[in-house]
Each structure stands twice: as structure tokens, then as C-alpha cells.
Amino acid sequence: DVKVTQSSRYLVKRTGEKVFLECVQDMDHENMFWYRQDPGLGLRLIYFSYDVKMKEKGDIPEGYSVSREKKERFSLILESASTNQTSMYLCASSLGPGISYEQYFGPGTRLTVT
Amino acid sequence: QQQVKQSPQSLIVQKGGISIINCAYENTAFDYFPWYQQFPGKGPALLIAIRPDVSEKKEGRFTISFNKSAKQFSLHIMDSQPGDSATYFCAANWDSGNTPLVFGKGTRLSVIA
Numbered sequence: 001d002v003k004v005t006q007s008s009r010y011l012v013k014r015t016g017e018k019v020f021l022e023c024v025q026d027m028d029h030e031n032m033f034w035y036r037q038d039p040g041l042g043l044r045l046i047y048f049s050y051d052v053k054m055k056e057k058g059d060i061p062e063g064y065s066v067s068r069e070k071k072e073r074f075s076l077i078l079e080s081a082s083t084n085q086t087s088m089y090l091c092a093s094s095l096g097p098g099i100s101y102e103q104y105f106g107p108g109t110r111l112t113v114t
Numbered sequence: 115q116q117q118v119k120q121s122p123q124s125l126i127v128q129k130g131g132i133s134i135i136n137c138a139y140e141n142t143a144f145d146y147f148p149w150y151q152q153f154p155g156k157g158p159a160l161l162i163a164i165r166p167d168v169s170e171k172k173e174g175r176f177t178i179s180f181n182k183s184a185k186q187f188s189l190h191i192m193d194s195q196p197g198d199s200a201t202y203f204c205a206a207n208w209d210s211g212n213t214p215l216v217f218g219k220g221t222r223l224s225v226i227a
Contacts, residue, residue: 004157031215040123042219043158043203058214090157102148103215105157 002027002028006091007046013089019078021109023091025042030096032074033103037088050096051075081113118206120218127225133191135221137204140185144206148215149178149189152201161202162189194225 007022025032033048035058045058047066055066063085067075074093078085089109094101119138127133137147138150148163156211164171171178179189191198204218 030199033124040219042120043217045214053170092157102160103165105159107155107157 004091004093004104006089006106008109009107011110012114013078013081014114015082017078017113019081019111021061021076021078021091021111022091022092023074023076023093023106024072025074025093025104026072027093027095027104028071029104030071031094031095031101032068033092034064034074034076035090035092036060037090037108043090046076060094066083081111083113086090086113087109087111118204118216118218120204120221122221123219126196127191129194129196129225129227131194131225133194133198133223133225134188135194135202135204136186136225137206137218138184138186138187139206139216141206141208141216142185143208144216146207147178147187148179149176150200150203150205150217152203152220154200158201158203181221185192191223192222196225196227199223199225 004025013019018043033044034046044060046064047110052089065077082104091106094103123161149161150158151161152158162173166182175192180187201222203220205215207215
């Protein structure tokens with residue numbers, strides 16, 4: 001069974017902290033994605049990766065960075081967390097090649113920055 | 115233009131009724147149109163998808179209708195049930211491209227008994 005896991009369901013951090021959100025998939029998928037979900041704004045793509053050590057900016061990359069050292073793991077990094085980064089963060093993966101393969105989402109991490 | 119415009123933002127339907135969610139797109143190169151369903155506390159999951167070589171695709175109570183000339187597609191949920199209460203996202207992409215899905219902003223559906 002396909003599985004995407006995220007390291008935390010809920011996370012509370014202070015302004016200025018460095019935050020790591022981890023995502024692991026067990027499907028040998030090529031592509032991985034990070035989204036944030038906010039009410040009324042839908043799913044907004046932060047970064048994606050279609051290969052190990054490859055990364056591409058999405059629609060809202062400012063304030064975020066990513067790391068993909070292994071195929072199964074894609075990390076989202078908030079270098080200096082701010083209150084406007086309080087959100088639900090969703091990781092997804094897809095088989096590839098081509099980005100339009102079915103995306104499998106993790107359960108999300110609800111991050112609160114105080 | 116990459117946008118996919120989805121409406122309505124929220125929808126309340128009586129049990130047994132038909133739920134209809136609409137999406138419109140601008141990019142005529144799009145050739146893959148999936149719908150994702152998200153229950154509270156879960157990530158979205160693929161519900162049904164269509165390619166523009168057909169005008170309709172049906173899976174159980176869920177139907178996608180596609181109008182290529184109008185650049186619109188819609189999700190119909192027949193005999194809506196309380197268990198269908200969820201957020202629905204339409205999306206679009208072109209299969210030959212190496213770009214991510216473009217998602218609509220979502221519709222929060224509540225089916226009331």
C-alpha cells in the first residue's frame with residue numbers, strides 16, 4: 001500500500017527558529033512536492049523535486065528551502081520561522097516520469113509559529 | 115495563464131441531492147484533469163480524472179463532465195451522502211510537460227441529512 005509519512009502531525013515553533021519538516025515515501029517515486037494549505041487559498045506549491053538532489057521552485061518559495069539527499073526523503077526547511085508561515089503543510093509524491101501522474105499525499109503537518 | 119478557477123468555494127447539499135462543482139482553465143495545452151478529495155485531518159487523494167478525448171467519465175456516483183470548447187470541466191456527485199462531505203480540488207496539467215499540477219482553490223462540500 002502506498003504511503004507518504006510526515007514527521008509530525010502538529011508542531012509549535014517560535015518566531016526565528018529553524019524548522020525542519022520531514023517527508024518520507026515508500027513507493028520509489030521519482031517526484032516529490034511540498035504544499036501549504038490555507039483556508040480560501042487552496043493548495044499552493046512551495047517546492048518540488050523530480051530527482052535526487054534536484055529541486056525546483058513552486059509558486060511560493062520565499063522563506064523556504066528544501067533538501068533531497070535520498071530518493072525517498074524530501075525535507076522542507078524554514079530558515080527563520082515567521083508567524084505568516086503558520087499553516088498546514090502537505091507533502092506528496094508521484095511516480096513519474098511526467099508530473100501528471102497521480103499524487104499521493106501525506107496526512108499533513110499543522111505548524112503554528114508563535 | 116496557468117490558473118484553474120474553481121467554484122463555488124463552499125456548497126451545502128441535501129442528502130440524496132446532486133452536488134456540482136465547476137472549474138475553468140485558460141491554458142489550451144492542458145490535457146489531464148483530475149479531481150482530488152480531502153477529508154478533514156487527511157491529505158487529498160485522487161478521486162477521478164479525465165483526458166480531453168472524452169466528454170464524460172463516470173465512476174460510481176461521481177462523474178466528470180468536460181467541455182473542451184468552453185475550457186470547463188465539472189464534478190457531479192449523484193445521490194450525495196453525508197460521507198461525501200469533504201473538500202474537493204480540481205486540477206489540470208499537460209502530460210508531456212515536466213511541470214506540477216495546477217490546483218483550483220477547493221470547494222468545501224457539506225451534505226446534510
